[in-house]
Amino acid sequence: MAKVVCVLYDDPVDGYPKSYPRDDLPKIDRYPDGQTLPTPKAIDFKPGALLGSVSGELGLRKYLESNGHTLVVTSDKDGANSVLDRELPDAEIIISQPFWPAYMTAERIAKSPKLKMIVTAGIGSDHTDLQAAIDRKLTVAEVTFCNSISVSEHVVMMILSLVRNYIPSYQWVVKGGWNIADCVTRSYDVEGMHVGTVAAGRIGLAVLRRLKPFDMHLHYFDRHRLPEAVEKELNLTWHPTVEDMVKVCDVVTINCPLHPETEHLFDDKMISKMKRGAFIVNTARGKICDRDAIVRALESGQLAGYAGDVWFPQPAPKDHPWRSMPHHGMTPHISGTSLSAQARYAAGVREILECYFEGRPIRDEYLIVEGGKLAGVGAHSYSAGNATSGSEEAAKFKKSA
Incomplete structure (x- = not known):
């Protein structure tokens, strides 16, 4: 037994x-x-x-x-x-x-x-x-x-929360305030923004489908290109490299597996290629992003916000810098x-x-x-x-x- x-x-x-x-x-x-x-x-x-x-x-x-x-x-x-x-x-x-x-x-x-x-x-x-x-x-x-659809819903929630500056606005209410100007100085509409997913598998594609009604411009990178019919249905733009995609995106959502090829994919060099003031949402794996590079980008203003529920290691130590960095929307790993x-x-x-x-x-x-x-699926994804x-x-x- x-x-x-x-x-x-x-x-x-x-x-x-x-x-x-x-x-x-x-x-x-x-x-x-x-x-x-x-x-x-x-x-x-x-x-x-x-x-x-x-x-x-x-x-x-x-x-x-x-x-x-x-x-x-x-x-x-x-x-x-x-x-x-x-x-x-x-x-x-x-x-x-x-x-x-x-x-x-x-x-x-x-x-x-x-x-x-x-x-x-x-x-x-x-x-x-x-x-x-x-x-x-x-x-x-x-x-x-x-839990792929569970995660995709979480991604959409976090994109809206970051771009609309929801969490700080909620906190003003809890504090008893009515600080409209403080809330809206970092609040934007997602309509018309360019959003791209790193990987368009089960989660990434579900995110794109859920964002289409928001009238955003949809982009994706994946080493396995989607069928032409799907690209036409969602009006998707495929990019041959991550670097090519992030240059045009206001929001980047990470939905790829973690393996040696994707570890620390978003480092100082990759983030420097992004638009100033772009947002990253990472519900894939924390180690896909260089921990300290994310902090530096938020502090410098290269990134306007970072949200996600994945950390490395997990559970995150109490002194993990993502707990205290500016303009974040982190949660414990709950999306799935x-x-x-x-x-x-x-x-x-x-x-x-x-x-x-x-x-x-x-x-x-x-x-x-x-x-x-x-x-099985491991031969395709890992x-x-x-x-x-x-x-x-x-x-x-x-x-x-």
Whole structure:
């Protein structure tokens, strides 16, 4: 029987919810590209419950324990004395979320002789050293498309919040003020602006579709060009390089995977090619942006604003400069873990586990690494290599919390 270690974020500070604002979720059968939602044989949770925190357990305990497996759930994931590290020698499966990632470095994989599979409850497997997983012939899987629309909605919200200067305006209300001039001196309309996405996959394309009604000029870079019919439908301009695109954009939204080729893509050099006063929204991965270059650009005025919910490492240390830099709209990594999204990615994890234990193939859409090579959606989206370097800094959070 297998030991499954599940790393999830902490429960709410006031305790696990006893009730929720809404009684149910809208029913969705398919994603926009026709892919079906997760299809496990059963689920042991009510959609709309908080499943992504420790007490939610992704709704897995009944299923795993009734089949003789052991489930360990923890939020303690960083540092040599963490619960995760103590459980690694006996773990067959590691599950975590991008929002509170278990950084599966080469060192941790080497300490896990029984490890067979690493699962992301959500989208994005960059917190695993993919090259080490390939070398060990591990299976790496994620629940593709489960929260892509959730993230795209978050992107649109953040673009509007930055450009319209929403957060500082809200703060004046909280302070008891009516400071209209202070609010509007950094407020603009998005109508007529040029916005571009770095990558136009499931999330990037969904962002473009949602922005079209705002009468913005839409641009994209992707190494896989979209069909001509889609470009005509949305009146898209494709750019052969990121550098070419950012020169013309008032807003840039980052929606590409993190791998060695995209790490620190937005550094001082790239940001210098952007329009003065442009905005960046990054809900992809924090490490795609050079942390200190973003701070310098905001302080100098080269960037008018930066928003996102992705940091490196995660959770971010208390002294992370993105917490205190000017003109930001940062949130914890929440874009893809709405209660709606949790129902889908918890069901997807259950589907992956059922396939694994029953010896059935895991969907190609969910596979990142299998049989010693990139596989499924991973072969399309990722490059072999390691993007986990520096993740040991996450241990600082425990010291400063």
